[in-house]
Amino acid sequence: MPWLDYLEAIGILLLILSALPLLAHYYRKYQIKSQSNSTIKVLEIKPLSYKAQLLLIEIEGKKFLLGLTDKGFTHLGEIKND
Numbered sequence: 001m002p003w004l005d006y007l008e009a010i011g012i013l014l015l016i017l018s019a020l021p022l023l024a025h026y027y028r029k030y031q032i033k034s035q036s037n038s039t040i041k042v043l044e045i046k047p048l049s050y051k052a053q054l055l056l057i058e059i060e061g062k063k064f065l066l067g068l069t070d071k072g073f074t075h076l077g078e079i080k081n082d
Contacts, residue, residue: 039060046054055066056079063079 041058042055043058043063044056046056048054051070053068054076055068057064057066063081065076065079067074067076
């Protein structure tokens with residue numbers, strides 16, 4: 001039955017295509033965390049909306065909270081480790 005072979009091929013193609021966004025997500029996440037020898041480290045990114053994010057960064061041991069929008073960056077404060 002040749003139509004079963006076509007269905008199987010379509011199923012495998014859909015499985016591969018659905019795995020690509022997951023692989024891209026984990027690759028991007030790994031790239032952010034692998035910058036450990038840099039003096040500026042992005043510790044966490046929290047999306048707030050389509051065009052706004054919160055960023056927690058570390059520069060020479062000090063942690064800063066930044067806001068990122070399509071207009072630019074905003075310094076929101078320094079995080080103290082008390």
